[in-house]
Amino acid sequence: MSRRSRCSTSGSSRAARRRRRSRPSGEPARTSHVPHGPGPADGPQGTGRFSPVNDPRTLPSLLTEVTVGRLAELLDLELRGDPGAVVSSVVLDDRRAVPGDLFAALPGARAHGARFAPAAVGRGARAVLTDATGAAELVDAGVPLLVAANPRGVLGRLAALVHDEPATRMTTFGVTGTNGKTTTTFLLERLLGELGRRPGLVGTVVARYAGRDVPSRLTTPEAPELQGWIAAMAEAGVDALAMEVSSHALALHRVDGVVYDVVGFTNLSQDHLDFHGTLEEYFDVKASLFTPGRARRGVVVVDDDAGRRLAKRSEVPVTTVTTRGTDADWHVADHVAGVGGSRFTLVGPAGERLDARVTMPGDFNVANAALAIVMVVASGVSVTDIAGALARDGLDATVPGRMEVLATAPRVVVDFAHNADALGLALATLRPTTPGRLVVVFGATGERDTGKRPVMGAVAARGADIVVVTDDDPHGEDPAPIRAAVLAGAHEAVLARVPDARPAILEVAPRAEAVRRAVLEAAPEDTVLVAGRGHETVQDVGGVDIALDDRVEARAALAARAD
Ligand SMILES: CC(=O)N[C@H]1[C@@H](OP(=O)(O)OP(=O)(O)OC[C@H]2O[C@@H](n3ccc(=O)[nH]c3=O)[C@H](O)[C@@H]2O)O[C@H](CO)[C@@H](O)[C@@H]1O[C@H](C)C(=O)N[C@@H](C)C(=O)N[C@H](CCC(=O)O)C(=O)O
Numbered sequence: 001m002s003r004r005s006r007c008s009t010s011g012s013s014r015a016a017r018r019r020r021r022s023r024p025s026g027e028p029a030r031t032s033h034v035p036h037g038p039g040p041a042d043g044p045q046g047t048g049r050f051s052p053v054n055d056p057r058t059l060p061s062l063l064t065e066v067t068v069g070r071l072a073e074l075l076d077l078e079l080r081g082d083p084g085a086v087v088s089s090v091v092l093d094d095r096r097a098v099p100g101d102l103f104a105a106l107p108g109a110r111a112h113g114a115r116f117a118p119a120a121v122g123r124g125a126r127a128v129l130t131d132a133t134g135a136a137e138l139v140d141a142g143v144p145l146l147v148a149a150n151p152r153g154v155l156g157r158l159a160a161l162v163h164d165e166p167a168t169r170m171t172t173f174g175v176t177g178t179n180g181k182t183t184t185t186f187l188l189e190r191l192l193g194e195l196g197r198r199p200g201l202v203g204t205v206v207a208r209y210a211g212r213d214v215p216s217r218l219t220t221p222e223a224p225e226l227q228g229w230i231a232a233m234a235e236a237g238v239d240a241l242a243m244e245v246s247s248h249a250l251a252l253h254r255v256d257g258v259v260y261d262v263v264g265f266t267n268l269s270q271d272h273l274d275f276h277g278t279l280e281e282y283f284d285v286k287a288s289l290f291t292p293g294r295a296r297r298g299v300v301v302v303d304d305d306a307g308r309r310l311a312k313r314s315e316v317p318v319t320t321v322t323t324r325g326t327d328a329d330w331h332v333a334d335h336v337a338g339v340g341g342s343r344f345t346l347v348g349p350a351g352e353r354l355d356a357r358v359t360m361p362g363d364f365n366v367a368n369a370a371l372a373i374v375m376v377v378a379s380g381v382s383v384t385d386i387a388g389a390l391a392r393d394g395l396d397a398t399v400p401g402r403m404e405v406l407a408t409a410p411r412v413v414v415d416f417a418h419n420a421d422a423l424g425l426a427l428a429t430l431r432p433t434t435p436g437r438l439v440v441v442f443g444a445t446g447e448r449d450t451g452k453r454p455v456m457g458a459v460a461a462r463g464a465d466i467v468v469v470t471d472d473d474p475h476g477e478d479p480a481p482i483r484a485a486v487l488a489g490a491h492e493a494v495l496a497r498v499p500d501a502r503p504a505i506l507e508v509a510p511r512a513e514a515v516r517r518a519v520l521e522a523a524p525e526d527t528v529l530v531a532g533r534g535h536e537t538v539q540d541v542g543g544v545d546i547a548l549d550d551r552v553e554a555r556a557a558l559a560a561r562a563d
Pocket residue numbers: 045046092093094095104105106107108109110111112113114116217218219220221222246247248249252
């Protein structure tokens with residue numbers, strides 16, 4: 001069956017337009033079609049765990065094929081072997097390889113992927129992309145080799161070519177920043193849906209489109225998985241993609257195969273310095289999204305210094321937004337905050353006024369909502385249409401584990417704040433509506449940015465009445481020293497404060513016990529904020545996945561209170 005006959009709107013002018021856009025000059029040659037494709041390699045690429053929902057073979061066939069000779073020509077790669085070998089999908093992990101794949105054997109932090117190439121070939125991979133080191137190991141691989149000095153650097157473009165550049169068939173929105181990416185993409189998805197578009201979503205919590213909903217492993221998937229998702233979305237008629245673009249993704253070339261129609265920036269604060277080294281390098285990586293190779297235009301929240309700097313240095317046209325004052329193209333006016341969210345008016349450069357309501361509490365969610373709205377404006381949708389969508393509750397979205405209120409007396413809130421900035425803002429949001437004590441339960445992640453641990457402790461001590469320090473994902477680290485670093489920051493902050501404003505600081509582990517005690521011991525007028533893990537359902541302790549969902553633990557404790 002041909003690609004044409006499988007298009008949902010086969011024969012329509014819209015489908016024809018999509019096909020035309022998807023075939024730029026220099027596109028890969030197609031040969032005959034077979035009913036195989038990666039589908040979105042959704043789920044845990046790299047873990048080897050399959051289930052009916054994430055096995056690529058259960059998802060729509062993508063029906064694209066290309067010869068390795070054509071890929072070598074388009075990407076200027078050295079080819080060793082038969083140029084006529086045909087591939088129809090790309091895979092990074094041998095355990096997920098299926099017949100027709102091109103296996104990308106990348107040098108990694110822990111291993112060289114070439115080690116796994118024979119297994120991938122055994123599973124049906126028809127070609128391998130690798131570097132010179134990998135090629136030296138794979139002289140007898142039995143399949144053609146595409147050799148690049150930096151195979152990761154060509155993987156995004158290669159995966160896009162294999163899938164027929166699916167991102168060109170929809171309007172693409174990419175959101176970056178330290179905090180607020182997930183929330184902003186959920187709001188974009190909601191608003192686009194209300195505008196009559198068929199949106200797809202890719203991010204930390206979930207990848208979903210057209211009724212499919214698959215939990216994510218990474219914020220931004222690796223390029224083969226991402227392109228598989230986008231191709232499956234295009235096939236299903238998705239016409240607008242809202243996705244998160246992490247700094248890891250930019251540094252590791254995961255999104256190289258996409259030029260976004262509109263990119264958005266939320267904010268920047270300390271996180272991921274284990275990977276980026278310094279805040280400046282972290283900023284530089286985020287800023288690289290605002291260049292012509294990656295985006296056509298940008299929208300930047302200029303509430304923080306990083307946003308103001310980015311707006312100046314962006315290499316693509318930028319629209320600015322602020323929730324603080326009026327010094328931006330769009331600003332937030334008449335902001336009224338309540339327990340159930342906020343109402344506000346967005347005022348545009350020509351005096352346009354958009355009345356909006358966001359149901360998630362917190363001033364930061366007004367910033368996220370404003371960013372989402374202006375990104376849609378920047379994509380070319382008329383202000384009148386957006387006003388209509390907003391009037392129909394266009395931003396009535398909830399995000400799992402983001403300021404999720406589980407109970408009201410005591411109020412128990414689960415939030416994903418896992419860096420100092422987000423933790424401070426979450427506490428500040430809850431304080432004015434807490435008649436009793438504000439209790440926070442949180443920890444810091446192992447094997448990640450160690451510098452943020454004492455800072456998080458200090459922020460908690462300044463913002464809460466009771467600080468319960470526990471574990472997050474220790475990964476391979478001993479959790480006790482992680483807690484000690486957080487506690488040290490908390491105690492240091494207390495020492496710097498007036499004595500009568502001293503919070504109680506406790507250390508409770510494991511995490512389930514910390515959540516249980518905090519909820520059981522809270523008075524009805526107290527608020528318990530369980531921060532850091534949001535929607536997550538497994539905790540990585542020494543490489544072992546332990547079932548742990550803050551919402552489940554908190555609900556169990558609430559039920560125990562009721563008994
Ligand atoms: C730091 C980082 O991002 N590392 C990524 C990197 O891993 P690596 O270099 O260590 O790979 P490796 O384990 O040495 O393996 C080398 C190669 O062999 C392959 N392999 C490996 C084992 C095997 O059995 N078979 C096999 O084929 C691997 O797929 C890989 O291509 O390449 C792997 C795939 O090639 C990624 O899965 C991996 O992401 C890991 C899982 C990760 O946790 N990344 C996090 C930090 C991340 O990307 N986070 C961001 C930001 C989130 C946020 O903002 O909070 C995100 O976008 O999610």
